[in-house]
Structures are given as C-alpha cells and as structure tokens.
Amino acid sequence: MPDTALAAATTASNTSLRSFLHGLPGVDEVGARARAADLSTRSIKTSAKAQAIDLAIRMVDLTTLEGADTPGKVRALAGKAVHPDPADPSAPRVAAVCVYSDLVAVAVEALAGSGVGVASVATAFPSGRAPLEAKLVDTRRAVADGASEIDMVIDRGAFLAGDYLKVHEEIVAVKEACGSAHLKVILETGELATYDNVRRASWLAMRAGADFIKTSTGKVSPAATLPVTLVMLEAVRDFRAETGRQIGVKPAGGIRTTKDAIKNLVLVNEVAGEDWLDPEWFRLGASSLLNDLLMQRTKLTTGVYPGPDYYTLD
C-alpha cells in the first residue's frame, strides 16, 4: 500500500494516478468469490438474528428513484422511514430516505425533526453523462433544499477509458459543492467489469474525498454482489489503516431479503470489522428489503408470519 505523502503527490496527473491505482495489489477473482461464498454460509440464528435485523433496518436507505415519483409517494416513504412497522412502534427507524434531487424539499419537510436523513442522488444519475457544470448545479440544488447526503455517480466512461484524472476532479468538485453534506460515490460496479477495477475505483473515490463508497445505482445489473461488497470493504479497511480516515460502504440494488441483508452484515463484521457495524459507516440501499426485514422481525417475536398485507407498499 502506498503512503499518504505519496498519495497526495500522485493526484497531479493521469499518469501518476494510473501508476498509483495500478500499483494496488490485484484481486484474484476466484478467491474473492470463494471468500464471499464461504462467509455467506454463516448461520445467524435466534438472538443474533434479532440483533442483525434491527441493525439492518437502522442501516436502510429507503429509496425511490423512479421517473413516476410524486411528492405524495415521497411523503408516504418518509412516513414509513420513521415508523416502518404500523403494528409495532418498537421497530427502529431507517437511516435515510433517498430520492431524486427535485423531491428533496418534500422529503426534508416530511422528515423534519425525525432523525432520518435525506439523501439525494445527483450528478446526472444514473448514467453520469452530463457536463460537470450541470452535475454541480444538480448537487448544489439538492444541498440547498436540505439534503444531508449526496449520492453521486462517477463517469464510468472516463474511468474505463483510463481518464482517472477526470473522475478524480469531478469527485473533488462535487465534494466541494456538497459543503457539509456527506458524499456517497456510486462506482456502478456492474459496469466496471473486473474486481481490480472495483478496487481501483474505490481508492480513487476515497482519495478524492468520498465519505462513502457505494456499489450501484440499482439501474444496472448486476448490482451489489457479495464479492463486490467484499472488495470494497477491504478497500475501506486498508484505507483507514493507511490514512486514519474511515470511509463508509453502501451496497445498493438487488438486496431484497433478510438473508441478503444478514450476509452483508457478516461480510462487514468479518472483513472490515465491527467498527463499520453502524449506520454511520454502512448502509443498505434498498426499497423492498425493508418489508422483509419487518416481517422476519415479527416472526422472531411472535412466531408467525403476518403476511405481506400487514406492511405498507411504497
């Protein structure tokens, strides 16, 4: 791993960025998959399962990112974020609600004083294909409307073409536009082709100032696979060991069941470590997941599945 002094010096040019990123240890694809598969055989039962479900609920970024979204839908989602289970007030609230930037004001109003954050996707989500000026306007508007978190997408075209400097500079610029809002950088790993690229993109984003690295937009398949999340958790672990700065991780897309969520928590626990087992450092970007978590939660306490009609549909 490179040291910090070198890291600062190497942001200067595409060549130096390239030599830094390509100097990172490689990821053996077969080995990474095997490790993720091995960890997914952990058997989380009874008290551990109850603990994991509540933690997972607190980590959810409850998301709606559809062209058909309306203020009414966002308000409904906000209500659900604060009181996820209408039948059980002891269910914890989620971490944040994640919406498009034009609906941030609605979400902020609906969630005022609730403790639930408002995250906004920005920077020409989901493709990232827009001039930097437009991306910055998008970001500033969301922050001005009260978003506490910005989920930006990187320019995958530039990354894959080897224009690391462009990606880096965009992240730096968006981070600046964020002000005090937290910046999550979406790598869209489903388009990055290799785990080596996932590791490189993670480091690029972390060095450019990301507070979180996030797998996917949810619009591209595959989205958050376990090996990808494993590689990103290794990256934040190594980055903290290297720089002292802790970065969060957010898998998003394709996490639908309690089993999926628990597998993610096991990965966090055994790869990055328990310091990341907190909504401040790990989030699950999801929509349908929450209802399954709530249903399993009720099953654990009452012994019966209430059935899907007892939970609100978004």
Added chain:
Amino acid sequence: MADKIFEYAPAPESRAVVSIRPEYGLFIDGEFTEPTDARITTVNPADEEELATVSVADEADVDRAITAARRAFETVWGPMAPAERGKYLFRISRIIQERARELAVLESLDNGKPIKETRDVDIPLVAAHFFYYAGWADKLAHAGLGPSPRPLGVAAQVIPWNFPLLMLAWKIAPALAAGNTVVLKPAETTPLTALLFAEICQEAELPPGVVNILTGAGGTGRALVAHPGSDKVAFTGSTEVGREIARAVAGTDKRVTLELGGKGANIVYDDAAIDQAVEGIVTGIFFNQGHVCCAGSRLLVQESVAEEVLERLKARVSRLRLGDPLDKNTDIGAINSAAQLARVRELAQVGEEEGNERWSPACELPDRGFWFAPTVFTGVTQANRVAREEIFGPVLSVLTFRTPEEAVEKANNTPYGLSAGVWTEKGSRMLWTANRLRAGVVWSNTFNKFDPASPFGGYKESGYGREGGRHGLEAYLNG
C-alpha cells in the same frame, strides 16, 4: 473471538440424524459379525464422549475377509459386465448424497472437524469420487492402459483418520470400478463413517464380499498388509508406517501405492493478490486443523511484502472461530486424538526452544476434548524442526525469500514432495516456479482444492503412485 456488536448465537447442527450403535462387529462378506472380544472405544475428540466400541480384527478375521473378497472377485465382481459394476457404483453415490447430512454429522462427531467442512467439502467430494469412477467402469479400454486392461484381484487398503470417508472413497471407488474387490481398514480413531459406508453397501445390495471393512489398530493393519492373499496394497498415512509397509511387501508380487506425509511450501510473491493469498495461507494450514498431508505448512513469503502479509494474516487468523465442531459457524474444530495433540504440542514446544517466535490469537479453548489454538511461527529457518518435520496440526512456519530461485530452492529442500502453492499475478513467474517445484500437486493462486478428475500423489518420501483421475485407475489395473 465473537465480538460484542454482532455476536453469532450458537447454531448447532442436529445430532438426531445419526444413530450410533453401542458396539460394532466387523463387516465381512456382506454382513456384520458379532463384535469381537477385543474392542476399541472411539471418542468424540471435541468432548471425549465415548461414541461406540468397535471390534479389533485379528489374523483370522483378516483371513476370512480376504477369502470373502477373493471369492467375490472370482465369482461375481470380476466376471460382471462393466456397465453393471458401474450401476452399483452410481447407486452407492446416490445413497451417499441422500444420506449426506447423516454422514457429515457422524464424521464431525468421530473426527472433530467442523460440520462446515464435512458438509461442504468431505461428503460432496466422497459422492463426487464415486460418481467419477462409476463413469469409468465401462470405459476402461480408454484409460490408456491397452485395449483390455484387467483388474488385479483383491486390494488391501489402509486409510488415515484425517479425511476418514474421503480416503475410503479414494481407495474403494477406483478399485471397484476397475473390477477389484477390497478389504479396507479405517483408522482406529475414526472408524464410524466406514462402518456406516458398510451399511450403505448393504442398502445398495452390493454383492457380499466386494467390500469388507475391518476395524482395528496397528496390529490389524499389519496383518492385513502382510496377508499373502491380496494382490495390491494401498496405504495413506505417515511416512514411518509407509516404510514399514514397503518393507513388508518387498519381495512379493503385490502392487503398492503409498500416499504419505508432506511439508508443503506455499510461496507468496510480492505481486500476489494479497487478500486472496492470505485466504490461501489460512486454508492451506488451518483447513481441517492442519490434519492434511498436503497442507501448506511452510509459508515462503517474499521479503518485500513479508511484514504486510504477516500483519494481514494475523488479523485474519484472529477472526477464525474455534469451538464445537457441530456448530455451523465453527472454522476450527478439535485435534483428532490425545496422541496427535501431544505430538503437535511437542513440536510447537521444540519450535519455541529453537528460538522461533510463536504467535496465536487470543482464543479460549474448551475445557474438555483435544484442542490446539492456531499457531504461527515466524523467524523460522530451514534448519528448524518446525520447518522440516510434518506437524500435522494447525501450526504454520513462516520463512522469507528474496529471489524466485531462493523460493524454489527452499521449497524443494525437504524430504517430502506432495504439494505446493504459488501466489503471483504474473503468469510467466507462475509457470517458471511451478515447473521447478518437485511436488505432486502445485496449486496456482489457490490451495487445498480437490477434484476426483485430478490425480494426486507425491515425490520422494511423500510416496508413490497416483490417486484420482485416469491415473488413479493405473493402480488397480494390469494393462
């Protein structure tokens, strides 16, 4: 070792699927005999609970078993159409799959290895071996041994305790596919899955005498190997016993294969995919508590990354979960026997006395049973006993090297030659290194991967002959 925020609750696999009889006879000619007077008690190494008593076969029992096997070979199994033999083997494979959970739980109880391994590795591989060789039964003419290869006759087989049922499969599946009949002796500390396999043979209606299982200790093994009625001796176990067997059969016309000890080198170059290399090091030495003849018990790490690799290795080893073998979240189970535990302890003690730096994670060992914490020795040189002798336990010796030449020289500087691993992202370096390693198996960016299609066996004092794959048939056929 579990942490506070997210502590995994116990997740024990149920024992209810297994019914262990209080005492077992010998399996000769398709039936269990009355238990003999001489007995061995087999215990659960995780808590020293007595599981059952098994019979000790003497010379007369060996003679009866060999006679039964000979009769079955001459009257039924030898003359049988090869496709029919294949059917029996396929049937056995399917029953193994159907009874996989029962076999896995019983193996964990008797051996001490974690259920995660018996469930995901041992038993699936056992079924795979039988399926693989079942397919060969009617295709022997294509094995490269001539147009019409003939079986040898009766095979006397002695297997170890580290992979009890898997070693049985390695021995019995190719022997039967080739048309031989067998008398097999499981290890004295792990006889139960072999006896359950005998029941599976009955369930498959395998003709009597084709498979005979004799339990017992060293005396039974010696009697079996020395019996003049067998045509072939196959042994997996220690080099010491292997030598004894080689002497016993010298001068006879018996064919012999020996799969013996090892002191495998796991070579990590500075350009390796470090996180996966660390996984490979852990798998290499801590899989099955290091009770693996092909374990990567010597880590050879390039100087320039040694410190980083060690730091990551220690962090990773600290996450291993040691405890109840039947808990689905257990990574490290029990040492198989008191005798083996004593040997591991003794060699670890020698390691300390010779000035090697000893490290183990903070790790609570259960009060009862045979337990040894994962252990890493650093500052080891080629001259140290922990770098030369097979410990057969969860003990890793770490050495460093500077150049690829030095890595190969150190890796080959051992009387053994069973396995090695190489970790590098550079293809040319991988091939250069693999070509120079004198080991039967060289794993590239992985370790301890097994497949029935792949031949396995050693150089030098690791034995001779190959098991697995097409090569594994050669040991049971005359061309």
